[in-house]
Amino acid sequence: MNFSDTPRTTPSAHARRRPMGPHPGIVGAVSLALVIASLLVAAPMGGSPSFGSLAGAPQDQYGTTTQWSAMLLLGSAVPLGILAATLYSHLRGQGFRVPGPAIALFGGIGASSMLMLSALVTWTLSHEAIATDPRLARALELLAQSSGGVAHALGLGLLVAGVAVPGLLGRMLPAPLPWAGLLVAAICEVSVLSLVIAPLGFLTVLGRFAALVWLVVIGFALSRTTGTRTTGSRITTPKETS
Template sequence: MTTAPSRRGQGGPPLTLLAALSTALFLASLVAGALASGRGHPSVYAEAADRLGYLTTQPQALRLAGLLQFSSAVPLAILAASVHARLHRLGVRAPGAGIALAGGIISAAALMLSALLQWTMSRHGEADAILLVLHDLTFLTGGPGHVVPLGLLVAGVAVPGLLLKLLPRPVAAAGLVIAVVAELTTLTLLVPEAAYLLPVRFAALTWLVVAAVRLPADRRRISSGPAAAPAPNTASASGESR
């Protein structure tokens, strides 16, 4: 008698590991760049002289930060695909799973592009307008270009997590708040002060780690209410009464 092949090995990579690895590599890119240069990366809203002074004298910091940032995008893309598969396995057929996948892939792609632009800047030390343009593009792709779709990834998990009770209500609600703030970073293109919202990326990455821990692997692990007490056996009860 033949048995059906086991599907246990098709669960994909651990979501917690992917989320934690992407977060750790991104944080490492910030720390390594600051340690290599002895200062923080200048804002695109800083004076041109300050920006050029950093961009033309810190090629090693730019390369190192770009390498780690590029590396962090890889597990983020894998996480998006794995979350999409997990949500489908949990029975999510609403657009949320697709939104999570699209948001994660776009976010990872934007982060990769930002990292590659950093590497490009490290190769050209001349203080000219092109370097400032590259710096602006690095900010746009690594800022709102990364954070806005990252918010879609969070929302794509939080909404079905709330509606289908795949996540604890406080976790899902926090994800929705984070997603809304992430989408508001779009205003950075119009209002420079909106850039202060960009650090919501750290809340989003942390939330993804928490969600990866709490998201059940399959529907059998979804917590349900206490089982109802079995109905009394009327036949045996009537027999005993006789």
């Protein structure tokens, strides 16, 4: 019997072809939906602290509404972290051994952590004892704004770039998608200038939403590549590597 003709199928090879885990597109969509829901809940009272739009709101508008907004924002951070881990696992499963996936994971964890911090600070602002102290309330508003705004956007930029670069070099995706991701990542990173140049604050909002939308799109696109894996910078099918 010629053992060389025996099909060689190992669990690791099978795992590379069919990565396990939650659907990245669906997880990303859940995170985006919760962010939008948080903003819609906060809209009647003037906005969300994480977007810098609650400062100066009447004290009687703090309370249950703010707590609901904070809860939804906190909830959105969980699927965002799961998405980062899923994308990292997917890229590693496709054969990438470059820093990109690790950078994406680092950025995703950072973005999720900063969003959690912003949500908890927003929840703290909902209490009357805090809201009635103008200086303390303003300090917490700034913390919620900076953590859920610039810091969150910086993490999202790293997450997007960490996925876009392997997607481009490995030719996993149509070229427009990775290039669009690199543009979004650049906007997110440049938004840090808004800390010293206030008029650039719009970059933070633009980068945040553009990054989340891109991650949803890329999540659905990457889920279709489970039948291929990368060797170097080229995508090959399992038959080509046998």
